[in-house]
Amino acid sequence: MSVVTQTDPLSQTTAAPPLPDILPPPKQRGRIMRFYVGHPAIAIGGLLIGIMVLIAVCAPLLGTVDPTALAPAKRTRPPSALYWFGTDMLGRDVYSRVIYGTRVSIVVGGAVALLASAIGMLIGLISGFTRWLDPIIMRIMDGMMSIPSVLLAIALVAFTRGSIQNVIIAITLAEVPRVARLVRGVVLSLRDQPYVEAAVTAGSRTPMIIWRHIMPNTLAPMTVQATYICASAMITEAILSFIGAGTPTTTPSWGNIMAEGRALWQVKPYIVFFPAVFLSITVLAVNLLGDGLRDALDPRLAKRL
Amino acid sequence: MIGYISRRVLATIPVMLIVAALVFSLLYFTPGDPAAIIAGDQASAEDLARIRTALGLDRPFLTRFGEWLWNVLHGDLGTSIFTNLPVSRLIGERLEPTISLMILTLVLSLMVAVPMGVIAAWKQGSLLDRAIMGFAVMGFSVPVFVVGYLLAYIFALQLEWLPVQGYTPLAQGFWPFLQHLILSSIALGTAYVALIARVTRATMLEVLSQDYVRTAKAKGLGQRAVLFVHALKNAAVPIVTVVGIGVAVLMGGAVVTESVFAIPGLGRLIVDAILRRDYPVIQGVVLLFSLTYVVVNLVVDLLYTVLDPRIRY
Numbered sequence: 001m002s003v004v005t006q007t008d009p010l011s012q013t014t015a016a017p018p019l020p021d022i023l024p025p026p027k028q029r030g031r032i033m034r035f036y037v038g039h040p041a042i043a044i045g046g047l048l049i050g051i052m053v054l055i056a057v058c059a060p061l062l063g064t065v066d067p068t069a070l071a072p073a074k075r076t077r078p079p080s081a082l083y084w085f086g087t088d089m090l091g092r093d094v095y096s097r098v099i100y101g102t103r104v105s106i107v108v109g110g111a112v113a114l115l116a117s118a119i120g121m122l123i124g125l126i127s128g129f130t131r132w133l134d135p136i137i138m139r140i141m142d143g144m145m146s147i148p149s150v151l152l153a154i155a156l157v158a159f160t161r162g163s164i165q166n167v168i169i170a171i172t173l174a175e176v177p178r179v180a181r182l183v184r185g186v187v188l189s190l191r192d193q194p195y196v197e198a199a200v201t202a203g204s205r206t207p208m209i210i211w212r213h214i215m216p217n218t219l220a221p222m223t224v225q226a227t228y229i230c231a232s233a234m235i236t237e238a239i240l241s242f243i244g245a246g247t248p249t250t251t252p253s254w255g256n257i258m259a260e261g262r263a264l265w266q267v268k269p270y271i272v273f274f275p276a277v278f279l280s281i282t283v284l285a286v287n288l289l290g291d292g293l294r295d296a297l298d299p300r301l302a303k304r305l
Numbered sequence: 306m307i308g309y310i311s312r313r314v315l316a317t318i319p320v321m322l323i324v325a326a327l328v329f330s331l332l333y334f335t336p337g338d339p340a341a342i343i344a345g346d347q348a349s350a351e352d353l354a355r356i357r358t359a360l361g362l363d364r365p366f367l368t369r370f371g372e373w374l375w376n377v378l379h380g381d382l383g384t385s386i387f388t389n390l391p392v393s394r395l396i397g398e399r400l401e402p403t404i405s406l407m408i409l410t411l412v413l414s415l416m417v418a419v420p421m422g423v424i425a426a427w428k429q430g431s432l433l434d435r436a437i438m439g440f441a442v443m444g445f446s447v448p449v450f451v452v453g454y455l456l457a458y459i460f461a462l463q464l465e466w467l468p469v470q471g472y473t474p475l476a477q478g479f480w481p482f483l484q485h486l487i488l489s490s491i492a493l494g495t496a497y498v499a500l501i502a503r504v505t506r507a508t509m510l511e512v513l514s515q516d517y518v519r520t521a522k523a524k525g526l527g528q529r530a531v532l533f534v535h536a537l538k539n540a541a542v543p544i545v546t547v548v549g550i551g552v553a554v555l556m557g558g559a560v561v562t563e564s565v566f567a568i569p570g571l572g573r574l575i576v577d578a579i580l581r582r583d584y585p586v587i588q589g590v591v592l593l594f595s596l597t598y599v600v601v602n603l604v605v606d607l608l609y610t611v612l613d614p615r616i617r618y
Contacts, residue, residue, distance in 0.1 A: 139323055140323060143320060146599050147591060147594075147595040148556040148557045148594055151560070154575065157579075158587050242561060243560065266469065276455075280447045280448065
């Protein structure tokens with residue numbers, strides 16, 4: 001773990017005297033630029049995600065019309081200067097729908113990544129620190145991981161009324177076990193480290209040990225894991241919406257735009273094409289960011305994968 | 306050896322029980338009255354009562370789970386609420402297309418992915434390596450239905466080389482069977498190939514830096530012998546592991562692929578069941594997929610001892 005510097009309890013009490021300021025001030029901008037040049041995956045991925053977030057936030061300002069406005073007289077128009085991505089079989093503007101659909105993917109990806117990380121972290125910490133609970137929790141996690149995550153999410157949403165909230169909950173539940181295993185692994189590998197034992201001997205309480213010594217070490221692998229979860233959540237949301245079990249049709253999402261374009265895809269392929277391109281680019285961007293972060297945060301892992 | 310195998314097989318029984326319990330209780334993770342959600346908004350009181358009895362919602366949880374498990378062990382997965390047919394029969398009718406699709410995808414993917422990973426590792430840093438790794442990132446990012454539509458659009462609609470959609474049973478001849486499945490297999494396999502190629506490359510890189518590979522090269526063995534006999538054999542365990550884990554990706558993808566290519570398999574069955582809220586069918590298909598996944602990974606575990614004789618438990 002190269003990114004996290006360990007703070008042992010002793011250094012807290014005896015602060016080192018400040019070093020004389022003899023070094024030239026670091027050229028902050030140059031360093032940031034060099035970091036991005038050295039890690040093009042982070043730069044490209046981050047930039048594309050930034051654009052997508054911007055599109056999601058500024059959707060009403062991007063020349064869109066009401067994405068749910070029906071215009072039966074203007075059904076299935078091909079892309080043109082007026083309808084950039086054409087219109088669907090109900091005459092709705094595909095461009096506006098795709099732009100507004102960005103919101104669903106960004107929200108679902110972000111929310112699932114955060115929620116799954118938080119819940120998985122909690123479960124992993126409990127499991128790693130409570131010996132008698134550990135086998136029980138881990139067997140349940142194994143069981144959940146034995147159900148292919150897309151199918152688990154499908155089964156969960158099948159029994160709720162379709163809403164973005166329920167989609168987020170379902171995908172989160174399907175992703176939690178992987179985070180829990182990761183965190184538990186880190187906890188187990190650290191619990192016997194000399195500096196943790198020293199902290200225990202010095203009388204640190206368990207919450208303090210977790211906060212000071214364990215959590216910082218989970219940060220790097222968790223960040224990488226969270227980006228991959230974000231990417232897979234976006235794909236799962238699109239799959240759920242595509243098969244008609246996800247985001248309700250009243251809210252345009254890339255998955256349900258494609259689902260509605262499905263009946264006509266042989267004659268009007270553009271209805272499926274544009275959301276597909278947006279979805280692919282966004283997921284690609286998140287995966288690039290994940291790969292870049294993995295290489296930057298954990299060089300050992302980078303060599304292995 | 307036999308002791309090990311039987312111990313491993315026995316060890317999967319608790320996992321299977323937990324999976325069964327999870328699949329059974331999925332219904333109760335969701336808020337609200339399951340019967341009301343299944344019945345929909347226009348349901349009458351009789352409908353609700355009928356569904357409640359059909360699902361056994363009027364009896365205690367453990368009793369129901371016990372009964373359900375007993376029935377499942379006897380091959381009875383319950384009765385479809387929508388069609389009133391036994392779930393096991395509905396599943397049986399849909400097995401062939403899904404099994405064919407998965408096996409064809411598995412075979413094609415392995416044939417492509419392993420050589421890709423080996424070549425990428427051999428030519429590490431070259432343009433070819435970068436191209437393969439670029440494909441791996443792409444393959445993992447482009448969702449299966451996007452690949453499916455793209456392939457169908459190019460090869461079926463534009464070039465008219467292959468049928469657009471549908472499925473022909475193997476009994477009607479191998480060629481029509483293959484023609485209908487090939488595009489869906491490639492679409493379904495893309496993410497799988499990406500996954501396997503990545504792991505193959507990473508493992509091969511590690512193995513190629515070992516002393517015995519240097520020795521093999523030094524004693525004048527040909528490149529192919531070094532790569533495929535000395536190196537790949539020692540890289541087999543991680544590759545086989547990811548092949549097993551990746552089956553989950555295939556199963557999730559199959560649901561979508563079957564929708565895109567109108568293949569009447571288990572994926573279509575579960576999608577139709579979701580739209581009709583036919584819970585016993587959803588439960589049955591999810592259970593079948595999950596248990597298959599457990600068995601696949603058990604087989605992978607057992608393969609370890611064959612692939613690497615040093616592994617002894």
